[in-house]
Amino acid sequence: MSNIKTTMTGYISYRGREGHYSFLLHRITGLGTALFLTIHILDTSFVYFFPELYQHAIDLYRSTLFGIAEVGLVFCVFFHGVNGLRVAFFDLIAPRLWSKPKQRFSTRITMLITLLMWIPASAIMLYNMLYHNFGWFGG
Amino acid sequence: MATNSRVVSKPKPNFETKSWSFMRYSAVLLIPLVFGHLILQDVIVGVHRIDLDYVAMRWASLGWRIYDALLLAFAFAHGVNGIRQVLNDFIHSDRGKKIMHWGLFLFWFIVTAIGAIALIGGVRAIS
Numbered sequence: 001m002s003n004i005k006t007t008m009t010g011y012i013s014y015r016g017r018e019g020h021y022s023f024l025l026h027r028i029t030g031l032g033t034a035l036f037l038t039i040h041i042l043d044t045s046f047v048y049f050f051p052e053l054y055q056h057a058i059d060l061y062r063s064t065l066f067g068i069a070e071v072g073l074v075f076c077v078f079f080h081g082v083n084g085l086r087v088a089f090f091d092l093i094a095p096r097l098w099s100k101p102k103q104r105f106s107t108r109i110t111m112l113i114t115l116l117m118w119i120p121a122s123a124i125m126l127y128n129m130l131y132h133n134f135g136w137f138g139g
Numbered sequence: 140m141a142t143n144s145r146v147v148s149k150p151k152p153n154f155e156t157k158s159w160s161f162m163r164y165s166a167v168l169l170i171p172l173v174f175g176h177l178i179l180q181d182v183i184v185g186v187h188r189i190d191l192d193y194v195a196m197r198w199a200s201l202g203w204r205i206y207d208a209l210l211l212a213f214a215f216a217h218g219v220n221g222i223r224q225v226l227n228d229f230i231h232s233d234r235g236k237k238i239m240h241w242g243l244f245l246f247w248f249i250v251t252a253i254g255a256i257a258l259i260g261g262v263r264a265i266s
Contacts, residue, residue, distance in 0.1 A: 003231045027225055034218035041215060041250055045257035047194050052265045054191050061186045070181060077177055081170055088163040121182045128185045 029076035067129035195262040
């Protein structure tokens, strides 16, 4: 149990600023995406194993609660993807960029690109949800 | 830098080195695959227009089935290996790691097999 305590304390108390925050956010968004991906593979496989239950799964995804979660999921995937591409580029092509000033700059660019992709995407998803679930915009 | 430096030969790649590389190379492949899937299905089409007929229509084309097969193979392996790398920070005993690694392997294999069977079998009519 002390191992878990050591790791968790390290996660929280380490003061690595931008690099540290993007490490934590990368892990959290990755775990969230992996959890959803597992559920998503299983629900999609219903089309073969239990086709009569597939509509029930889709109805759950159409609910308002899942609609909001979907907006969060899209943020997780976009951030994890853009940040992952940054990490892959640094590690494989330009390891000299692993320096504090470059970290500070590149993590901010990563967040900016993520938000530029996420905000329009979530606006469309929220529009769809309000249209179908609440009858807004003539739905 | 320090004056008394020494040259160390690069160690031979082991499983962890290969897994480290896999995460980065698969990431490059997953960017177009996953972003494309998300933007198409969640944003452009939307969950309210997805049903059994939509999946049947989509899987009628071999290209989309190959696309989904690539997603299943690479995204889920990337995800489970990521879970393994996170858990490696928390589980330090050899025995614990062994149990965790085999447990996750089994988990990955079963879910991938279920997905692959559905992807090959396709949409079945409601009886």
